[in-house]
Amino acid sequence: MTVLGEAVRLILSGDSELYAICLTSLKFSGTSILLASLAGIPLGFLLKLKDFPGRRFILVAVNSLMALPTVVVGLLVYSLLTRSGPLGSLGLLFTPAAVIIGQVVLVLPIVTSMVYGAVSDMDPRLPETLTTLGARKQHYYLMLIKEMKGPVLAAVLAGFGRVIGEVGVSMMLGGNIRWYTRTITTTISLQTSKGEFELGLALGIILMLIAFSLNFLIHMAARNE
Amino acid sequence: MMKNRKPAAVLLALSVLLSWNLSAEGQYEKEASHIKLATTTSTENSGLLAELLPVYQEDSGIIVDVIAVGTGKAIALGENGDVDVILVHARSREDAFVEGGYGVNRRDVMHNDFVLLGPSSDPAGIKGMNTAADALAAVAASESDFMSRGDDSGTHTKEKSLWKAAGLSPSGEWYKETGQGMGAVLTMTNEVQGYTMTDRGTWLAMKDKLDLEVLVEGDPILFNPYGVIAVNPELHSHTDYEGAMSFITFLTGPKGQAIIRDFKKNGEPLFYPDAMK
Numbered sequence: 001m002t003v004l005g006e007a008v009r010l011i012l013s014g015d016s017e018l019y020a021i022c023l024t025s026l027k028f029s030g031t032s033i034l035l036a037s038l039a040g041i042p043l044g045f046l047l048k049l050k051d052f053p054g055r056r057f058i059l060v061a062v063n064s065l066m067a068l069p070t071v072v073v074g075l076l077v078y079s080l081l082t083r084s085g086p087l088g089s090l091g092l093l094f095t096p097a098a099v100i101i102g103q104v105v106l107v108l109p110i111v112t113s114m115v116y117g118a119v120s121d122m123d124p125r126l127p128e129t130l131t132t133l134g135a136r137k138q139h140y141y142l143m144l145i146k147e148m149k150g151p152v153l154a155a156v157l158a159g160f161g162r163v164i165g166e167v168g169v170s171m172m173l174g175g176n177i178r179w180y181t182r183t184i185t186t187t188i189s190l191q192t193s194k195g196e197f198e199l200g201l202a203l204g205i206i207l208m209l210i211a212f213s214l215n216f217l218i219h220m221a222a223r224n225e
Numbered sequence: 226m227m228k229n230r231k232p233a234a235v236l237l238a239l240s241v242l243l244s245w246n247l248s249a250e251g252q253y254e255k256e257a258s259h260i261k262l263a264t265t266t267s268t269e270n271s272g273l274l275a276e277l278l279p280v281y282q283e284d285s286g287i288i289v290d291v292i293a294v295g296t297g298k299a300i301a302l303g304e305n306g307d308v309d310v311i312l313v314h315a316r317s318r319e320d321a322f323v324e325g326g327y328g329v330n331r332r333d334v335m336h337n338d339f340v341l342l343g344p345s346s347d348p349a350g351i352k353g354m355n356t357a358a359d360a361l362a363a364v365a366a367s368e369s370d371f372m373s374r375g376d377d378s379g380t381h382t383k384e385k386s387l388w389k390a391a392g393l394s395p396s397g398e399w400y401k402e403t404g405q406g407m408g409a410v411l412t413m414t415n416e417v418q419g420y421t422m423t424d425r426g427t428w429l430a431m432k433d434k435l436d437l438e439v440l441v442e443g444d445p446i447l448f449n450p451y452g453v454i455a456v457n458p459e460l461h462s463h464t465d466y467e468g469a470m471s472f473i474t475f476l477t478g479p480k481g482q483a484i485i486r487d488f489k490k491n492g493e494p495l496f497y498p499d500a501m502k
Contacts, residue, residue, distance in 0.1 A: 030241035084306060088306075094261060190293075193405070193409045194270050
């Protein structure tokens with residue numbers, strides 16, 4: 001009860017650091033999921049609807065990569081971005097860009113695989129129907145995506161949940177720098193390490209509130225359409 | 226029915242992009258110059274950096290981005306050139322860092338000491354012992370739970386040297402290598418009511434939350450000096466050497482040293498300045 005009270009008090013207090021931390025989390029996760037969706041949704045459709053060399057390999061790779069732990073993604077991207085690594089000259093380590101790169105790598109397989117799964121479950125007559133209805137080539141995929149918007153949205157939301165809740169990538173690639181790369185999850189991790197469980201739990205509750213509000217809003221929007 | 230779909234997606238994308246321009250008070254200033262400091266969890270968890278850095282930023286206009294990790298990792302970040310300056314506590318490894326050509330201009334900053342903590346019941350009977358190594362030998366003999374950092378940090382390095390001094394290589398179910406930071410290890414030690422070794426700064430910062438007490442202190446072997454080292458700009462030309470040196474100058478100068486001296490928790494100093502002796 002005291003923890004819940006502390007969470008409510010923190011949220012109501014309008015603490016600027018708390019606000020900045022939540023905003024940073026949303027920026028990182030929002031950007032990552034946007035980029036991952038731009039690549040992952042078309043890729044998911046392509047993998048099902050087109051046959052091209054390497055398709056099976058990509059499928060297996062995508063499905064296996066879903067199981068990649070966040071710290072491994074962090075470590076892989078770290079070894080690329082460190083000053084002594086191949087992309088070191090870009091100076092990206094411990095910047096928001098590094099976190100976003102890591103999160104895109106983390107979540108792209110999930111979005112792709114879930115979209116692929118959804119397309120696989122689709123009524124096989126749908127593409128034919130669309131063609132029969134005279135859907136032009138350039139509109140064909142757009143129409144498909146519209147028809148599939150429910151499952152596609154679910155894939156994006158699942159991906160968003162994964163990135164906003166992960167700590168391994170953000171910690172390793174962002175460095176938990178105050179006012180810069182400190183996110184909700186890295187703050188929870190820091191507070192826990194300091195034995196400040198109340199603040200950590202309060203932030204956990206805020207994280208759940210964000211996830212809940214977002215899902216609720218999208219659910220309502222989907223219903224209204 | 227689906228007319229609104231596309232604008233909605235565009236709106237979502239736009240809002241993500243726009244969110245980058247939102248700012249909260251005190252937020253990261255892109256225009257200001259930044260240096261990256263890799264340091265140990267003890268300086269961060271004790272709250273000392275939160276006292277030092279705003280003053281330095283005020284004076285110099287340079288913002289210090291803190292990456293708080295164990296000493297082992299902080300040194301590795303310095304070796305890779307991922308940070309500009311490191312503030313750590315493991316003298317032998319600091320010397321190796323400088324001798325290896327990775328760092329330049331090492332300076333003493335401050336010290337505190339390590340203490341052995343345990344439950345007030347003290348099943349190993351080490352309370353009041355003068356020699357840390359003897360105390361550890363008693364803990365090992367009684368097979369009481371001992372929580373080790375196990376993370377290659379400065380504290381872990383010191384702990385291993387104590388076991389060596391005791392002529393033991395600890396193993397067994399009672400010896401727990403946690404692989405976590407100092408704060409987390411103190412919390413765990415409290416939960417299992419075991420023994421551990423900690424720097425005094427973290428202990429003082431957290432003792433209100435812990436049902437443990439200091440059982441052994443004052444052995445000269447428990448001395449815990451902190452050093453600051455600039456990453457060698459000849460090895461890593463992209464590092465901000467001037468920024469690093471300005472931070473070192475501040476830390477070891479009158480202002481920084483005074484802040485370190487006056488930093489207290491419940492009236493007790495956490496660190497003792499060393500640079501201007």
